[in-house]
Amino acid sequence: VEDSLEVRRRIGYLPENNPLYEELEVTEYLEWLSEIRAIPVEARARAIRRAIERCGLGDALGKSVGQLSKGFRQRVGLAQAILHDPAILFLDEPTSGLDPNQARDVRDLIRELKSEKTVFLSSHILPEVQAMCDRVLIIHKGRIVASGTPSELLAGASGQARITMALKPNGVKPEEAAAELGRVPGVQSVSVGRGGSELRLEVLPGPGQDPREALFRFVVERRWTLLEMTRQSASLEEVFHELTEKTS
Numbered sequence: 708v709e710d711s712l713e714v715r716r717r718i719g720y721l722p723e724n725n726p727l728y729e730e731l732e733v734t735e736y737l738e739w740l741s742e743i744r745a746i747p748v749e750a751r752a753r754a755i756r757r758a759i760e761r762c763g764l765g766d767a768l769g770k771s772v773g774q775l776s777k778g779f780r781q782r783v784g785l786a787q788a789i790l791h792d793p794a795i796l797f798l799d800e801p802t803s804g805l806d807p808n809q810a811r812d813v814r815d816l817i818r819e820l821k822s823e824k825t826v827f828l829s830s831h832i833l834p835e836v837q838a839m840c841d842r843v844l845i846i847h848k849g850r851i852v853a854s855g856t857p858s859e860l861l862a863g864a865s866g867q868a869r870i871t872m873a874l875k876p877n878g879v880k881p882e883e884a885a886a887e888l889g890r891v892p893g894v895q896s897v898s899v900g901r902g903g904s905e906l907r908l909e910v911l912p913g914p915g916q917d918p919r920e921a922l923f924r925f926v927v928e929r930r931w932t933l934l935e936m937t938r939q940s941a942s943l944e945e946v947f948h949e950l951t952e953k954t955s
Contacts, residue, residue, distance in 0.1 A: 716744075716745075716791065716793070717793050717794050717795060718793050718794075718795050718796075718797065719787075719788035719789050719790075719791070719793040719795070719796045719797070720788055720796075720797045720799075721784045721785055721787075721788045721796075721797070721798045721799060721801055722799050723799040723800040723803060723829075725780060725781060725784040727772045727780060727783060727784065728772060729771060729772045729773030730771060730772075730773060731771060731772055732768075732769065732770065732771050732772075733759075733764060733767050733768055733769075733770060733771075733772060733775075733783060734755065734759075734768060736772055736783065736787070737755045737758060737759070737786060737787065737790060738751065738755060740787050740790055741754055741755060741790060741791075744790060744791040746790070746791055754790055754791065754792070755790070757792075758786040758787075758789055758790045759786060761786070761789060761816070761819070761820075762782040762783070762785050762786040762789075762816060763782060763812065763816075764779070764782055764783065764786060766779075767779045767782070767783070776809075777804055777805060777809070778805055778806070778808075778809030778812070778813075781801065781802075781805060781809070781813060782812075782813070782816075784801075785798075785801070785813070785816060789820065789824075793824070794824060794825065795824065795825045795826075795827070796820060796824055796825070796826045796827065797827045797829075798817065798826060798827065798828050798829070799829045800829060800830055800831070800832075801813055801817065801828070801830075802814065802830075802832065802835065803830075803832075810835075814835065814838075814839060817839060818839065821839075821841075828840060833942070833943040833944045833947055834942070834943070834944070836857070836943060837857045837942070837943040840857065841856065842854070842855065842856055843855065843856070843857055843860055843943070845860075845946070845947055845950055845951070847950065847951045852950045852951070853946070853950050857943060860943065860946050861940060861941055861942075861943065861946060868912065868938055868939060868940045868941065869909055869910065869911055869912075869938075869939050870909070870910040870911075870912065870918070870919060870922070870936060870937070870938050870939070871907070871908070871909055871910075871935070871936070871937045871939060872888075872907070872908040872909075872910060872922065872933070872935065872936050873905050873906070873907050873908075873933075873934040873935035873936075874905065874906055874908070874926060874931050874932060874933050874934055874935075875905055875906065875931060875932040875934065876906055876929075876931045877929075877930060877931055877932065879929075879931075881899050881906050882899065884906060884908075884931075885897040885898070885899045885908060887925075887929075888908065888910065888922065888925065891918055891921050891922055891925050892918065892921055893912055893913055893916035893917065893918030893921055894910055894911070894912060894913065894916075894918050894921075894922070895911045895912060895913040895914075895916075896910075896911045897909070897910050897911075898911075905934055910922065917938075919936060919938065922936065923936065
């Protein structure tokens, strides 16, 4: 509030709608922004070249912004955000609307940038948040309802890890097999699904339990064929749902 211009000099911002001047050629656009950002004249060419290289815009040079694909337009938006080498970046839904390859390229760039800058990422793509962010804040109705590392938020979730099993119980009916597995120590409940010729089960362990070894021994003793056993932890999406439902 007291020195807002100086604050803005230290911030780079990519809004979700990424407003660009489509009639300008990529380099023209960055040159114009370097003037607005008051980058010294002798440093502008170097700053533009660095932003173009960091954002992989070599193939876009010579084209107007309006001719570019959504992925390249997003890269131009990132280039303008880092043009003046700010200490802090605010990125709002930076991969929204991109195809998987474009989104991966943008995520790779953000990972590079966060090694040298503080990056604030706003996103509803929670697997992406879980994979990229060192700290997560969940905001619901204008209030922070959770804050911590992804692992801390997952550890605090009430949703427990689940165990997915695929097996062939050698003639035993699915419901009977599920009932037998439900009596294994450490198992809270077992639900049955279908997977073609194999039986698929979802096992919910009891609180603080990990019955995988007991389940394995149980299956082997009955000479059933175990095809798969996977432990699945709670996801950040489940944490988000739990926290926002509680405060709705």
